[in-house]
Amino acid sequence: MNGSSVKSVADLKAARLVAPDAELGAVAEKYAIGITPVVLDLIDPDDPDDPIARQFVPTASELTTTPEERTDPIGDLAHSPMEGIVHRYPDRVLLKAVHVCPVYCRFCFRREMVGPQGLGTLTAAELDAAIGYIATHREIWEVILTGGDPLVLSPRRLRDLMERLAGIEHVKIVRFHTRVPVVEPERIDDEMVAALTASGKTTYLAVHANHPRELTAAAKAGFDRMLAGGIALISQSVLLKGVNDDVETLAALMRGFVENRIRPYYLHHPDLAPGTGHFRVGIEEGQRLVQALRGRISGLCQPVYVLDIPGGYGKADIGAASITGSDGCFTVRDWQGDQHEYWSE
Numbered sequence: 001m002n003g004s005s006v007k008s009v010a011d012l013k014a015a016r017l018v019a020p021d022a023e024l025g026a027v028a029e030k031y032a033i034g035i036t037p038v039v040l041d042l043i044d045p046d047d048p049d050d051p052i053a054r055q056f057v058p059t060a061s062e063l064t065t066t067p068e069e070r071t072d073p074i075g076d077l078a079h080s081p082m083e084g085i086v087h088r089y090p091d092r093v094l095l096k097a098v099h100v101c102p103v104y105c106r107f108c109f110r111r112e113m114v115g116p117q118g119l120g121t122l123t124a125a126e127l128d129a130a131i132g133y134i135a136t137h138r139e140i141w142e143v144i145l146t147g148g149d150p151l152v153l154s155p156r157r158l159r160d161l162m163e164r165l166a167g168i169e170h171v172k173i174v175r176f177h178t179r180v181p182v183v184e185p186e187r188i189d190d191e192m193v194a195a196l197t198a199s200g201k202t203t204y205l206a207v208h209a210n211h212p213r214e215l216t217a218a219a220k221a222g223f224d225r226m227l228a229g230g231i232a233l234i235s236q237s238v239l240l241k242g243v244n245d246d247v248e249t250l251a252a253l254m255r256g257f258v259e260n261r262i263r264p265y266y267l268h269h270p271d272l273a274p275g276t277g278h279f280r281v282g283i284e285e286g287q288r289l290v291q292a293l294r295g296r297i298s299g300l301c302q303p304v305y306v307l308d309i310p311g312g313y314g315k316a317d318i319g320a321a322s323i324t325g326s327d328g329c330f331t332v333r334d335w336q337g338d339q340h341e342y343w344s345e
C-alpha cells in the first residue's frame, strides 16, 4: 500500500493517475483533491474507465457547467438558522461540524463548501450555539452529523460532542454520514467506536460507497467492529454515470452492503452541483435501473431512489410507482414488468 494521500496535481502525476502534461491547475484551484492510500490501492491505473478513479481523479470536464447547476444544489442555505445547522424537516437536523473529507469526490453535492478552501470547522462558539439550538428545539428527535466528513474528527473530539448530545433528553438518535469506513478504514478502531456511541443514544451510521470494489476486507473489519459496538449500519450511494449505472454493478453493490450487514437506504439521483454533468444519469434511466433490482435480487437489497429537490424542498422518492389508477381500480406492475388489475375500496 502507498504511504500517503494524493492531495495535488503533482501528487496525481507522481502516482501516474493523470498524464504528465495534464492541465488540471484550474480545476485544482476550484475544487479540493484527496485520495487516500486505501483508495489508491483500489484504482487500476491501466483501466482508463476505472470506476474508482472516476470518482476521485479530477478531470477538465469539471470546468464545464450547465445553466441548471447551482452552488447550493439541495438548498441547505435556505434552512440554515445558524452556522453548522440545517433544519429542513421538523424532527431532525444536520449538524455540520467540519467541512473537510479524507477524499474529495468529483461529484460532491457540497463541493462548493468542502475542502481546505471551504467553510472550515465550526469554532468553539459556533459549536456551542449549534448545540444550544438543538437543546432548545424539543421537536428534534434525531441529530445527523455530516459535513464534510464528521469522522475526520479525532475520537476525543467526537466523544466530546457525543457527551454533549447525551445531555439533551429529546434527542434519541444520532446518525453519522461518512465515507471514512471505506476510504480510511484504519480509523475505525475501538476508540472510534466508543466515541461514536458515547452519547448513550441510538447510533446509526450511513456508509457512503458507490462501487462494490469499495467494500474491502479492511472496510469489513471496521463494519464488524461498529456492529459489535452496537452501531446500526445503513448505506448511501450516488447513482453515477460510468461508476454504477448498470444493473450488475448496482446489484453487486447492494448485495455487498447486505452481506456486510449494512441495510441499503438511499440511492441518490446525482445533484446539480457545478461541473458534474458528466456524472448525471437521466431520471428514466435511474428508474429503469431500480426497477430492474426489484425481484431480481432480495428485498433486503432494495435502496430507495431519491432526488433532493433543488431549492431546499427536501428528498422525494422518485422510483417509478408500481401502481397507477384511482376510484378503486388500479393497475399494478410486477417485477418482470407485467401489469395486473387490482380493485380496492
Ligand SMILES: *Cc1c(COP(=O)(O)O)cnc(C)c1O
Residues within 6 Å of the ligand: 074, 086, 087, 088, 089, 092, 093, 094, 144, 315
Ligand atoms: C437528507 C437530509 C436529512 C435526512 O433525511 P432522511 O430522509 O431522514 O434521511 C435531514 N435534513 C436535511 C437538511 C437533509 O438534506
Ligand code: SF4
Residues within 6 Å of the ligand: 100, 101, 103, 104, 105, 107, 108, 109, 110, 111, 114, 147, 148, 149, 179
Ligand atoms: S465524502 Fe461526501 S462531503 Fe466529502 S467530498 Fe465526498 S460526497 Fe462530498
